[in-house]
Amino acid sequence: MRDFDRRAFLALAGMSALGASALLSGCGGGSGSGIALRYAWWGNTVRQQNYERALQQFQEANPGITVDPEFAEYTAFQERMTTQMAARNVADIFWIASPQVMTYQAAGLYRPLSDIPTLDLSDYSEADIAAFSLNGELLTMPHGVFVPVVRYNETFLEEDGAELPGEDWNWDQLSEFLIDYAANAPEGRTGASYTPDQDMAFEAWLRQRGQDLWTAEGTVGFDAEALGDWFEWWRVLLDRGAVLSLGEQEGMQPDFADIGERVLVNFGSSNHIIDEAAMFPDWRYRLRSVPVAPDAADGHRFTYYPRLAVYQGIDDEKLEAAGRLIDYNVNNADFLRTVGLTMGAPPNPRLLQEAYDFASEDETEMLAVVEADRAEEQRPRYEAPPGTGTWREALSRASETIALGDSSVSAVAESLIAEIQAGIDQAA
Numbered sequence: 001m002r003d004f005d006r007r008a009f010l011a012l013a014g015m016s017a018l019g020a021s022a023l024l025s026g027c028g029g030g031s032g033s034g035i036a037l038r039y040a041w042w043g044n045t046v047r048q049q050n051y052e053r054a055l056q057q058f059q060e061a062n063p064g065i066t067v068d069p070e071f072a073e074y075t076a077f078q079e080r081m082t083t084q085m086a087a088r089n090v091a092d093i094f095w096i097a098s099p100q101v102m103t104y105q106a107a108g109l110y111r112p113l114s115d116i117p118t119l120d121l122s123d124y125s126e127a128d129i130a131a132f133s134l135n136g137e138l139l140t141m142p143h144g145v146f147v148p149v150v151r152y153n154e155t156f157l158e159e160d161g162a163e164l165p166g167e168d169w170n171w172d173q174l175s176e177f178l179i180d181y182a183a184n185a186p187e188g189r190t191g192a193s194y195t196p197d198q199d200m201a202f203e204a205w206l207r208q209r210g211q212d213l214w215t216a217e218g219t220v221g222f223d224a225e226a227l228g229d230w231f232e233w234w235r236v237l238l239d240r241g242a243v244l245s246l247g248e249q250e251g252m253q254p255d256f257a258d259i260g261e262r263v264l265v266n267f268g269s270s271n272h273i274i275d276e277a278a279m280f281p282d283w284r285y286r287l288r289s290v291p292v293a294p295d296a297a298d299g300h301r302f303t304y305y306p307r308l309a310v311y312q313g314i315d316d317e318k319l320e321a322a323g324r325l326i327d328y329n330v331n332n333a334d335f336l337r338t339v340g341l342t343m344g345a346p347p348n349p350r351l352l353q354e355a356y357d358f359a360s361e362d363e364t365e366m367l368a369v370v371e372a373d374r375a376e377e378q379r380p381r382y383e384a385p386p387g388t389g390t391w392r393e394a395l396s397r398a399s400e401t402i403a404l405g406d407s408s409v410s411a412v413a414e415s416l417i418a419e420i421q422a423g424i425d426q427a428a
Contacts, residue, residue, distance in 0.1 A: 037068065037321055054067055099388055105135075112312060143306060148203065151266045153284075160264075161183075162184075167288060170292060190263060218382075260280050268342045270344065272361075303373065391423070
């Protein structure tokens with residue numbers, strides 16, 4: 001068993017003030033004979049219900065294993081994890097919020113996976129395993145794949161007689177199109193929402209410029225010029241009326257249910273089409289890879305993996321059962337049929353092809369764009385280092401400052417980088 005790193009825990013505790021009384025213990029029937037596993041995840045009510053059905057199916061297929069579900073909304077999940085880490089009472093299998101991947105590693109939270117005999121890795125190439133690994137060790141397993149996309153309302157395009165630039169578009173072409181569309185669109189419609197805090201699109205922008213969100217050494221991987229150019233791209237759209245104002249979208253990070261009838265395009269993760277297109281079933285949504293700078297750096301494409309892990313404190317007698325449950329999550333088509341593809345395309349290459357057989361129209365759209373991006377050359381990508389748990393909130397605040405005109409773009413960019421790096425330094 002690895003030692004629990006109190007310093008890494010304190011970095012987490014700084015983002016959460018949840019009291020110990022909120023600690024959630026297993027809520028299923030884990031008593032009696034056999035093995036009882038705690039499984040922790042997040043999402044909305046639909047995801048909760050789908051996963052509970054899938055976990056029940058797993059138990060029926062594995063009668064010696066009981067699964068106690070521990071579900072929470074995303075923010076509450078992270079707060080609960082902080083409390084459980086302090087009590088050394090983490091679930092046997094748990095999902096990992098993206099800002100916490102390396103923080104949890106620094107805290108010694110992960111039990112290595114490569115020696116668990118019931119987790120079948122035969123479908124994955126050596127390159128896949130290397131991409132999944134953290135510092136050369138398979139400590140977590142991805143259960144989905146996201147790529148950055150532009151989602152657009154094809155119905156609006158047809159109704160308004162508009163046409164997107166070609167699929168080899170660049171950022172300037174998209175900007176010009178959005179400005180023109182907003183100027184000529186029917187009343188109540190505009191080009192997009194104001195979302196410079198969309199982290200996947202921002203990361204794509206950086207990588208095309210030869211920079212990264214994070215370095216291999218665990219520092220900020222971008223400079224104030226690249227960040228400032230990103231803010232400026234959005235500021236022009238805002239000034240030209242091509243995106244919603246803060247007032248129109250009621251602040252940063254607008255709910256798509258509230259703005260979907262007013263915007264043509266959205267930046268986001270490829271999996272978002274599944275939940276958000278369902279909010280407006282009469283309209284057809286499509287996906288495209290984000291625009292590419294004319295002089296984009298080689299290997300700029302990237303994939304993001306939502307991950308799950310086995311707790312380092314798991315009892316040895318539970319390991320094979322835990323391996324079976326992870327295997328069911330990442331290698332089983334019946335599991336995907338039950339839970340759907342809201343967590344992205346399957347990282348398992350075999351399952352990705354099988355998923356086309358039962359995917360919905362929106363899911364098929366997602367699978368295709370992920371498969372295309374995965375096929376392209378990709379340089380290494382590094383996870384967020386400890387101390388960056390709230391970096392996206394900081395990006396959102398900075399984006400709001402730009403929109404309000406309270407400070408210059410260059411000053412906001414420099415201040416944001418300093419704030420993020422200070423968090424990293426404090427956690428070191």
